[in-house]
Amino acid sequence: MTNICSTSRITGCQFTLFPMSSDFVDIILSTLEEVDTSKVWKETDDVTTCIRGKSIHIFDVTKAIFLHAAKTGEHVAMSGTFSIGCPGDSSGDVYMEESDKLMNESNSNSLKQQAGCKFSLYPLGREDYMDKIYEQIDLSKNTGVQVSHSHYATRLDGDVNDIFSALQQSFDNVQEVVSHVTMTFTMSANSPSNKG
Numbered sequence: 001m002t003n004i005c006s007t008s009r010i011t012g013c014q015f016t017l018f019p020m021s022s023d024f025v026d027i028i029l030s031t032l033e034e035v036d037t038s039k040v041w042k043e044t045d046d047v048t049t050c051i052r053g054k055s056i057h058i059f060d061v062t063k064a065i066f067l068h069a070a071k072t073g074e075h076v077a078m079s080g081t082f083s084i085g086c087p088g089d090s091s092g093d094v095y096m097e098e099s100d101k102l103m104n105e106s107n108s109n110s111l112k113q114q115a116g117c118k119f120s121l122y123p124l125g126r127e128d129y130m131d132k133i134y135e136q137i138d139l140s141k142n143t144g145v146q147v148s149h150s151h152y153a154t155r156l157d158g159d160v161n162d163i164f165s166a167l168q169q170s171f172d173n174v175q176e177v178v179s180h181v182t183m184t185f186t187m188s189a190n191s192p193s194n195k196g
Contacts, residue, residue: 009175010089010096011055013062014048015080019069027069027076035064036103041092048080053095055084055172056102063164064104067111070160070189077188082171085124085180113160115189118153121170123178143169160189 019027032044040053040061051061062080069076083089143166145158156163167185175181 012052018077020075039098117187119185124180
């Protein structure tokens with residue numbers, strides 16, 4: 001059987017939000033209500049939230065959700081996977097007709113939040129995949145975040161807006177030359193490990 005990548009450039013992100021608080025239910029629900037998700041397809045179950053649509057809106061919504069949860073001051077983590085070009089991914093393409101106006105950008109930019117993030121980029125179906133990964137590690141060094149090496153990942157430290165900018169640039173640059181790309185990430189803010 002031959003897998004044919006979707007002709008649509010629909011992007012998806014499946015993530016889990018982890019507020020380390022006894023009020024975790026309220027934090028998650030209020031965050032999902034506060035963030036404008038009108039330009040993405042969204043489904044939440046007991047394990048993850050999945051959003052799908054244009055890449056710019058997927059990153060806009062994911063960043064806004066993390067920032068709104070982190071602004072509570074509680075220790076918050078988010079872990080997820082971005083994907084584009086998945087074979088057979090075509091349902092939900094109605095969201096590809098949305099305008100490029102970002103619904104959460106102005107609010108997100110007003111929130112200043114330090115965080116740490118580890119991410120791994122996977123350009124699929126390419127023998128020169130390591131070259132593509134190294135190119136994006138170099139790119140992330142020019143985005144206002146501190147870049148360091150970690151086993152099986154690259155670590156980014158800095159403001160959440162800058163971290164998401166680096167993630168988005170890396171993802172978008174690779175998907176322009178590789179049809180199927182995934183990127184995993186784990187981000188943490190307000191960790192008690194950093195206090196003291």
